[in-house]
Amino acid sequence: MTDVRTDMMQQGREAHSFALGGKGAVEDFWALLKPRVMSLVIFTAICGLLLAPGDIHPWTAFIAILCIAVGAGASGALNMAYDADIDARMGRTAKRPIPRGAIEPGEAYIFGITLSVGSVVVLGLAVNWVAAAFLAFTIFFYAVIYTAFLKRSTPQNIVIGGAAGAFPPMVAWSAVTGSVDMASVSLFLIIFMWTPPHFWALALFRFGDYETAGVPMLPNVAGVDATRRQIWWYSLAMAPVAALPVAAGIAGWVYGVAAFALTAKFIWHAWAVYSLREGEKAERAPKKLFGYSILYLFAMFGSLLVDRAVSLTGLI
Amino acid sequence: MxxxxxxxxxxxxxxxxxxxxxxxxxxxxxxLVILFFVTTVVRMSSNISMQAGG
Structure with missing residues (x-):
């Protein structure tokens, strides 16, 4: 009798757990965190942390970066939970865990909210509450303002929404200083101005996907030529922004020279996108700009680190 | 049922x-347990050294 009841309870538990989902592998949950985006967040956050004036214990610095990374991953999970319908209709995202059926949207929401709350609370308790509040705002901005409102309603979605991806170095900066300084805004602006040409280059060669999914990206709404023009103007506007860390006093001429060369090449790629309208070269140009843009951001922040290392060691 | x-x-x-x-x-x-433990130790030791210095 007892055996039968235990058996029924076991079956009930299993039935319950599988009705709620529970089929996802660890790798599927890892994919919900958008690890490639997270790597960029971690890198830019480390730069913000190292460039900020003041001292921070190495362990506290590690906790700060960990919390920022987990917070970024959490907002990625919330984004995937909300956008599961869109993701299922686009070739680039159809194999994500939720559209594939490996994870239920409800599981992804619980996963995302748990990690969001956990990362903010740990950052607040172990580092400081200014950084924690900033991280909470960043998660809210990406998961609610960008994902739930902007993405489906305006072709300016990634212009405004790009702020979410640009906040991590500022969060890391505030982990050291306990405040939000103007100097850290220069790091924010580099990523903020980079985001539109980066995503519009992607949208130019994937705009069929966005059209199918009903996402109002600039090429679908304003047209391909208007997008090429916008990419060109935003890329030109990146030039003075790239010089801001030098003006703000957080970088020297090593960064200045690297930023000049890197931004000049970005503008050259953007010019190719703008000027080439037909043929194979015109089709390849946005792909080249997109590929280069990823390298560009890593290289810009990498050169900030090299610049800081050079000035600290007194090599030059 | x-x-x-x-x-x-x-x-x-x-x-x-x-x-x-x-x-x-x-x-x-x-x-997480290790993280909280080490964080506590680090914060306590830095508080002690601040008090000793001040």
Whole structure:
């Protein structure tokens, strides 16, 4: 009798757990965190942390970066939970865990909210509450303002929404200083101005996907030529922004020279996108700009680190 | 009552996934305990050295 009841309870538990989902592998949950985006967040956050004036214990610095990374991953999970319908209709995202059926949207929401709350609370308790509040705002901005409102309603979605991806170095900066300084805004602006040409280059060669999914990206709404023009103007506007860390006093001429060369090449790629309208070269140009843009951001922040290392060691 | 419940006997693969998830959650909790412990030690030692210095 007892055996039968235990058996029924076991079956009930299993039935319950599988009705709620529970089929996802660890790798599927890892994919919900958008690890490639997270790597960029971690890198830019480390730069913000190292460039900020003041001292921070190495362990506290590690906790700060960990919390920022987990917070970024959490907002990625919330984004995937909300956008599961869109993701299922686009070739680039159809194999994500939720559209594939490996994870239920409800599981992804619980996963995302748990990690969001956990990362903010740990950052607040172990580092400081200014950084924690900033991280909470960043998660809210990406998961609610960008994902739930902007993405489906305006072709300016990634212009405004790009702020979410640009906040991590500022969060890391505030982990050291306990405040939000103007100097850290220069790091924010580099990523903020980079985001539109980066995503519009992607949208130019994937705009069929966005059209199918009903996402109002600039090429679908304003047209391909208007997008090429916008990419060109935003890329030109990146030039003075790239010089801001030098003006703000957080970088020297090593960064200045690297930023000049890197931004000049970005503008050259953007010019190719703008000027080439037909043929194979015109089709390849946005792909080249997109590929280069990823390298560009890593290289810009990498050169900030090299610049800081050079000035600290007194090599030059 | 039992008929109302959605029954599903997990396959071996699903059981293996569930086990792996449980192991990762367990290790995450262990990591969290270590994280809080070391953080406490670091904060306490820096407070002590600040008091000694001041």
């Amino acid at each position: 039992a008929e109302d419940m959605q029954t599903h006997t997990p396959t071996d693969e699903e059981r293996a996934r569930q086990r792996k998830r449980s192991v990762v959650i367990a290790w995450s909790l262990v990591a």
